[in-house]
Amino acid sequence: MIVPASPRTRTPIHGAPSSYKYTRTIKRLWRSSWRVVCNGCDCKPMILFYGWVSMVTPSVPIVDGAPADTTIREVHDVNSWDALRTAWKQLFNTSPTAAPPLSWEWQRTWWDIYGPIYGSRLRILTVYQGDVLTAVLPLYLRRQPHNALAPIRLCLLGTAEEEFEETCGEYLDILHAPGMGPSACQVLGQRLQRTRPDWDVIDFSHVAADATLVRQTLVSSGSWQLQAERPSFVADLGGGFDTYLGELSTRVRSFVRKVLRQYEASGARFECAGSPQEITEYFSQLVDLHQARWQAVGKPGAFAAPRFKEFHYRLCQQMIPLGQAVLARLSIDDRPLSLLLAYIANGAAHYYVSGSRRDSGGIKSPGIAMNLLLKRHLASMGIQIFDYQPGSHTYKADYATRVRAMARLQSWRPTWRTALALTQRVANRIYRSLYRLPGAEEGLATRIDLTAR
Template identity: 25%
Template sequence: MAHTPLVSRVPGHHAGGDIAVQFLTSADEFARLAPDWNRIHGAAAAASVFNSWVWQYQWWQVYGGGQPLRILVALEHGETLGILALYIQTIQVLGVPVRLLRFVGTGADTHPDDVGPVLAPGREEAVARKLAAATLRISDADVVLLTDMDPQSVFPRAIEQAADEARRARLSGVSERIAYIDLPQTWPQFLQSLSSDRRSRLKSARKKALAGGKLRFFVWQDAARLDRAVDRLAELHQRRWHEAGGGSDSFATPQYIDFHRSIMKATLPRGWLRLYCLELDDELSAITYCYRFRNRVYLMQAGFDPARARLNPGRVLLGYALEHAIGEGNEVFDFLRGEHRYKDQLATGHRDTMSVRVFRTSPGAFAYRLRRIWLPIWKARFYGEPPPKLLP
C-alpha cells in the first residue's frame, strides 16, 4: 500500500525505533486499510463498534460524497501502530465558508459515540501524540472539530497537548452524558436491584402482554431476510414518533436507512448486531436495535407499533432485551446518547464522551467561534441561564 508522507519520521519511544505519520486520501486506500485496522482494533484498549473499520468505511461510502478524506496512519518500520480517519466538511457560518476537520462518522444525520483513532496496545501515548501533532499540521481546515471521543482514549489529552504546544486556541468539554446499567449476573438479581415500583411495572407489562395474545421474543439471525427487519424498524420508529406528535431524524433520510442497512449486514456475521424483536399475534410489533461489543450492549434505536400501545410493547421488549443481555454474560447495557426519562430511571451510572475544538487564525475560525461559541455563551450570561450545550 502506498502512503503519502505528511510529516517526516519523528523519534518514538522504543530503542532503535521511530514513528512516521503518513496519510491517505482515497476511498480505495481506505478499503485496503481493513486488515491493519481490524488487527489494531481487536486489541486496542479504547475500541468500540463506532471506531471499527467496518463502521467508518461503510459511513464513508454513504456520506463521504466527494468531501476531502484525510486518513492518518502511524507506522514504525512498516508496521501500522495507529489509524485516525478524518475528513473536511465545509459549512457556512455567518455567510463565511468554514472548513471543519472531523472524525469520519460524525457530521451527518448519524450520531455515533466513542469515536477516535485505533491505537496499538502498549504504544498508545506515543502514537496518539504523533497522530495529534499530524492532525494539527493539516493546513486546509479552519477548525479541528473532534467530538464524541471515548473517555478511555488517550487521544483527547494528546490533541490538547498538541494544540498547546502549537500555541493554537482550543476549547475542550463534554460531548454527551450517557446513561448505562451495570448488569448483574442473573435476571432475578436485576429485578431485585430495581425499585419496587419499577419492578412491578416491568413484571405487570410482561404479564399483560402475555395474556393479550400470542407473544414471541427473539433476536434476529436471518441474514437473507435482514432487509425486512430494517424496513420494519424504520417504519415502527417513525410511526411511534409521529403518533407521539413529534418527529425523529432517525430513519428519516434514504442515506440514514442505507447506512444502517449496510452496517447491519456487515456486523451480523461478526456477531455484533443485536436486533431484539417482539411479535404480538404473529406481527412484528417492536424492535430494539443494539450492538454487542466486548460484553457491552449498546442501544442504538427502537420502534414499536403505536396501535399496540396498550400492551406497552416497547417496555416489554426492553425487559426481554435486558434479560437476554444478562443471559449472554454482558456486563453493561449502554443507552448511548439521547435524553429519555426511562434511561435515567434504569441507569446505575453515567459517563461522558469528550470533545476538543482547535482553531486556526482565519476568518472561518473567527466566524465559527463567534456564532457557535461566543454568542451562545454571552446570551446565556445575559439572561442568567446555565451555560449552553455548544453545537458542533
C-alpha cells in the same frame, strides 16, 4: 486533592430536560461518582460532578520518545483505505477503545453515504511499528454545504452530519493496540503540529470524557476547549440479568416484574434476525413502527432521512452475520409489537434505534418489554454492558445503573474564517441576551414583525 469545579467554569449538559424527576435520577446515578480525567503529566485536571464538566486547557509536552521503528502514514483516497481492511479489523478486535462507530464496516459505509455530501477530503492517520498497524485516527476535512465562508473543520470520521440525518456515532477515539494510546497520541500530535495545517478548527465530538483523545492532547500548541455533551446512560449486565434488576429502584423493579408477567401470559415471541431475508423483513418493520410512533406526535422520525435509513440497513446486512449487531423483534401471531437495533463491540451492546406499537396486545409497554428481554438475552451471551447512548428520555435514566460523561474537544486556529465564525457567534449571543433585558421582548417582536412585512 479532588475539589469541585468552580461554578463559573462549569459547562451544562446541553439538551437535558430540567424536570425534577430527571434531575433527581441523574443525581442518584452520579452520587459519589467523583472522577478526574488527567493525562498523567503536569496539567490541570478535569473534574466531572453531577453532569457538569469544567473547562480545561491541557498542556502536554511532545517529545521524541516513540520507538525508532514507528512510522506515520496518511490515507487520502479510498483505494489506499480499502487496502487497510484486514489490518483495521485485526486492530479493532484487540483495541481497548473499540466501539461500533470505529469498526471498518461503520466507517467505510459512512464515507460511502455521507462522504459525498459533507467530506472534502479523507485524512486517516495510521501509526505503524515496523509493518504492524498499531493505531488509527480516522479523520476527514468537513465542508459546510452552501457556505464557502464557514471554517474548515478537521472532524472524526462518522460525525458532524446535519442533525436531521446524523448517525449519532458515540465513543469515537483513537483505535489503538493495548498500551499504545499515549505514544500514538504523541506521534500523531507531532505530525499535526509539523505539517502545514489545512484546517481552521479541530472538532472532535461524540467522545467519552475519559477517552484517549481527551486524556492525551494531540497538539501541544494552541488553545483547547472541552465542552460537556449529554451523558450516556449505561446498564451493567456483568453480574447477570437478575443482579442488574436488583440495582434498579423499587418502583422500577415492580414495573419490570409486571411487564415480564404480561409478556409470559400474552404468548408473545422474542426473536432475533439472522438470515438476509429476516434482516430485510425486520428492518422494514422497524422503520414502519418507528415512523408511525413519531409521526403520531407531529415529528418526522429518524428514518425520514434517506441517507440515515440506507446507512443502518447496509450496516445490518454487514454486521449482524458477524455478531456485531442485533436486530430483535417482539411479536404476537406474526404481528410485530416492538423492534430494537443495537450494535455490539468490546463486550458492550449500544442501543441505537427502536420502534414500538401503541396497541400492545396485552403488554402494557412493548418497548420496555423489548429492552428487558434483549438485556436478558445479551446477558446470557456474556455481554457486560447495555449502553442506552446519550439522550434526554426519562426511561433511560430509570433503567440505567450509571452514567458516562461525554465531551466535545475543539481547537481553533487564528484564521480569517475562524475570526468570522467567532464574531458571528458573539453577535448571536448578544442578540439572544437582549431577550432577557426588561422590556426587550416587545421591542424585538416589533422589529421582527416589521422585517417580516
